[in-house]
Amino acid sequence: MLKHLFKLIWKRKKSNSLMVLEIFFSFLILFAVWTLAVYNYKNYAHPSGLQTDNVWVAFIDFHAPNDTVKMQYKELVKQQMERYKAVKSFAFSSTNAPFTFSSSNNQFEYNKKKVMSEVMSVEPAFPDVMGIKLAEGRWFTKADEVAKFRPIVITRHLKNELFGNENAIGKIINEGESDNTPTKVIGVIDFFRHKDDFQPLSNCTFVPAGRWEDTMLMKVAEGSGAELEAQIAKGITQLGKDWSVEIQQMNNMKANRNNLVLVPIIILSIVCGFLIFNVALGLFGVLFQTINRRRQEIGVRRAMGATQKAILIHFIGETVVIATLGLILGLFFAIQFPLLNVFDLEASVYLTGMLLAVLSVYGLVTICAFYPSRQASVLHPATVLHEE
Amino acid sequence: MIHLKNIEKVYRTATIETVALNNINLSIEKGEFISIMGPSGCGKSTLLNIIGLLDEPSKGNVEIGGKYTIGLPDKELAKFRNHTLGFIFQSFHLINDLPVIDNVELPLLYRSVSGNERRRLASEALEKVGLSNRMKHYPNQLSGGQKQRVAIARAIVGQPEIILADEPTGNLDSNMGNEIMDILTHLNRDDKATIVMVTHDENMAKRTHRLIRLFDGSQVS
Ligand SMILES: Nc1ncnc2c1ncn2[C@@H]1O[C@H](COP(=O)(O)OP(=O)(O)OP(=O)(O)O)[C@@H](O)[C@H]1O
Ligand SMILES: [Mg+2]
Numbered sequence: 176m177l178k179h180l181f182k183l184i185w186k187r188k189k190s191n192s193l194m195v196l197e198i199f200f201s202f203l204i205l206f207a208v209w210t211l212a213v214y215n216y217k218n219y220a221h222p223s224g225l226q227t228d229n230v231w232v233a234f235i236d237f238h239a240p241n242d243t244v245k246m247q248y249k250e251l252v253k254q255q256m257e258r259y260k261a262v263k264s265f266a267f268s269s270t271n272a273p274f275t276f277s278s279s280n281n282q283f284e285y286n287k288k289k290v291m292s293e294v295m296s297v298e299p300a301f302p303d304v305m306g307i308k309l310a311e312g313r314w315f316t317k318a319d320e321v322a323k324f325r326p327i328v329i330t331r332h333l334k335n336e337l338f339g340n341e342n343a344i345g346k347i348i349n350e351g352e353s354d355n356t357p358t359k360v361i362g363v364i365d366f367f368r369h370k371d372d373f374q375p376l377s378n379c380t381f382v383p384a385g386r387w388e389d390t391m392l393m394k395v396a397e398g399s400g401a402e403l404e405a406q407i408a409k410g411i412t413q414l415g416k417d418w419s420v421e422i423q424q425m426n427n428m429k430a431n432r433n434n435l436v437l438v439p440i441i442i443l444s445i446v447c448g449f450l451i452f453n454v455a456l457g458l459f460g461v462l463f464q465t466i467n468r469r470r471q472e473i474g475v476r477r478a479m480g481a482t483q484k485a486i487l488i489h490f491i492g493e494t495v496v497i498a499t500l501g502l503i504l505g506l507f508f509a510i511q512f513p514l515l516n517v518f519d520l521e522a523s524v525y526l527t528g529m530l531l532a533v534l535s536v537y538g539l540v541t542i543c544a545f546y547p548s549r550q551a552s553v554l555h556p557a558t559v560l561h562e563e
Numbered sequence: 564m565i566h567l568k569n570i571e572k573v574y575r576t577a578t579i580e581t582v583a584l585n586n587i588n589l590s591i592e593k594g595e596f597i598s599i600m601g602p603s604g605c606g607k608s609t610l611l612n613i614i615g616l617l618d619e620p621s622k623g624n625v626e627i628g629g630k631y632t633i634g635l636p637d638k639e640l641a642k643f644r645n646h647t648l649g650f651i652f653q654s655f656h657l658i659n660d661l662p663v664i665d666n667v668e669l670p671l672l673y674r675s676v677s678g679n680e681r682r683r684l685a686s687e688a689l690e691k692v693g694l695s696n697r698m699k700h701y702p703n704q705l706s707g708g709q710k711q712r713v714a715i716a717r718a719i720v721g722q723p724e725i726i727l728a729d730e731p732t733g734n735l736d737s738n739m740g741n742e743i744m745d746i747l748t749h750l751n752r753d754d755k756a757t758i759v760m761v762t763h764d765e766n767m768a769k770r771t772h773r774l775i776r777l778f779d780g781s782q783v784s
Binding site for chain 1: 608609652678717
C-alpha cells in the first residue's frame, strides 16, 4: 500500500514538491520554536534554589564620601532595621543582588583550570533572607571575618566545572588575575536562579560582604504591605542628610526579568503560528483541488472494492507520506544543530524539539487532510464515474 | 445469480423528478452473457450501476449470488464489489498516474494479498488480454483498444463471478471492438464468467446469449 502511495506521489512530484517544501519550512520553524520552548521549560523545571515571596529590596543611595563613612552609615541602617518587628531578617548585598539588572563576574582558578563566575558579596544573613538551603558544608558567619582564608560558597554548577567529582569543601582557589587573598570553599548550594526563572544552571560564588555593599535585602512577615514599605523607606531616609531609598518587591523584579524572556518567545510564537496557519490553509486548498481533480479515480477505487474508510485513509496517507518527505529533508538540517553543537545546548533539548516539531507537523497535516479526504470518501461512485 | 425485482429508480432534484427505471424484473443465470440495449437516456447505465452495487434503487430488491444487497453496510458492499464483481467502463477509467501493471493490481489492493501475489495475478490477467509486453507503460502511452484490454484485465484480476461492462466498445472502432468482444466471449465460455454488457451495437449484442431492451426506463423485451 505504501509503495502504491509512493508511486502516485512520485508521478505527481512536480505538484507535490511544493507541498514538501512547505512542510520542510514549517518543520524548521516549529523546530526552532519548540527547541526554544523546551530549553526554557527545562531551565524553569529545576528548582530555583531561592524564595522571593515577601523579599524586598531597598536600593539606598548614601551619598557617602568614602567607604569608611559608608560603613558607619550601613551600621545606622542595620540598627534601624532591627526596630521593625515585621522584618524577619535582612542582609546587605552587592548591587548584583538577585533579579536586579546588574551583573558582576570574576575568574576563579583551581589546578590551572580557569572558570568565570558571577560573584555576589553578601552578609551572613543572606541565606536566611533568600531561603537558601545548603547542599554541602556551611555558610560563612561573622566569625569568618577574622579567618585566615576568605570563605566562599559556590553553586554546584561551578563546583562541577572547577573540581569535577572531587569534594569541593576545603579546596583553596584563586580569584581574579592576581589574587592575594587565599580563598577557601566552605559550602555548596545546588541551585541559584537569580537572573530570571528561565536561567540555566550557572556559576555563582558568594563572598562575605565588605564595606561598600549598599543593596539591602530583607525578608518581611507574610502580609506586609505598602504601610511597612513606607515606614521603612521613611525610617532609613531620615537617618542621613540627602539619602534616597527605593524599595521594590523581589517578586515584581523577577516578573520583570521573566517578561524579558517570555515576551520575545510569545511574539515569535504568534508570528510562527500565523505562518503555520497560512501553510495549513494552503495545504487545505491544495488537497481540495487534488481530490476534485481525482474524482473519477475515487469512483474507480470504490467500484474496485475500496470502502469509504479506505478512501479516507488513502488520501490522509498520501498527505502523511508527502509530509514525511518534507520532514526527512527538515530533519537532515535540524540534526546538524546537535551534531555541530551550534548554540551549546544539550542534544536532548534539540532532540525533544525535533520530536515535538515532527508530531506538530503530522498533527497539522492530518487535521488539514481530514476534511478534504472525508469529502472524497463520501463521493457517490455512480455519479463521479458518470462524469466526463 | 442475479435477481432484480420491481426495481424503480427515481432521480429527484429540487425542480424535476426523473424516472430512470420503472418496474424492472430481471433474472440472470450463472454463466449467462447478456446484453442490454436501448436509446440514450433510457436507463441502461443506471441499471448496471444498481446491479454493480454502485447505486441503490429507490424501490425493489436486488439479490446477487443468493444475497439481498439492499441496505448492506458500506463495508459489505465494498467486499461484494471487490470479490464478486468486475467493472469495465466505456471511457476505461484507468488511473493515468500508475503504470499498467499497477492499474491491474488495483482490486487486489483492497484484499489481503501479498505484493508478490498481486504482481503474479496481475501479470496473468494481462497475459489473458494479450498485453504482457505493456506492463510498465502508462495508460496515456496506449491505444484505446489497449486501454480497454487493461481495464478488462483489471476487471478479471480478482476472478469475479460477474463482469459488468458499460458500453465497453463504445469508444473503439469496429476492429478493436471486435477484439474486445472476443476477449469477453472467451471469458464467458472458458472461465464461466457471467457477463452483463450494455451496448449500442446490434452486432455486438448478437454475439451474446440474450438481449434485453430498455425504453424510457422500462423493459420492452
Ligand atoms: N445523477 C443523476 N441525477 C439525475 N438524473 C440522472 C442521474 N443519472 C442519470 N440520470 C437520468 O436518468 C436517466 C437514465 O440515465 P442513464 O445514464 O442510465 O442512461 P443510459 O441509458 O445509460 O444513456 P446513455 O446511452 O447515453 O449512456 C437519464 O434521463 C438521465 O438524465
Ligand atoms: Mg450509459
